Amino acid sequence: MNWIQRKIFLYNVTFGLYMLDWWERYLFNTLVLVLMWFIFYNSWRYISESYKKYLR
Template identity: 65%
Template sequence: MNWISRKMHLYNVTMGLYMLDWWERCLFNVLMLTSLWFICYNGSRFATEFYEGGHLKYKLLVDGRFPNGGSIPPS
């Protein structure tokens, strides 16, 4: 048994997929890959928006000033 076969066997046993038919196992894997893609895609979109200053800048600003009285120089 090579390394890839061992990892596939471990995945099937860990997730409980060894008792499913081949088409049920395929459906489960497709659903898991789709949800993983969805989480990663939306997480990267959120992180990009957050770190570019979209959320953070507008939450910190009150009438163009920081809560401590400082202000942002014009861009």
């Protein structure tokens, strides 16, 4: 296994995704990506607004 395959395997084993069907893994990963997008997007907005408000 190369490095990327090991990391994917570790991710699947850590969260128990190895025992799910392909469509359940797809759904879980989609939900995780959407949640991460919301967190990063709102963090970026908060940081930029704070910068505009307090540092200027």
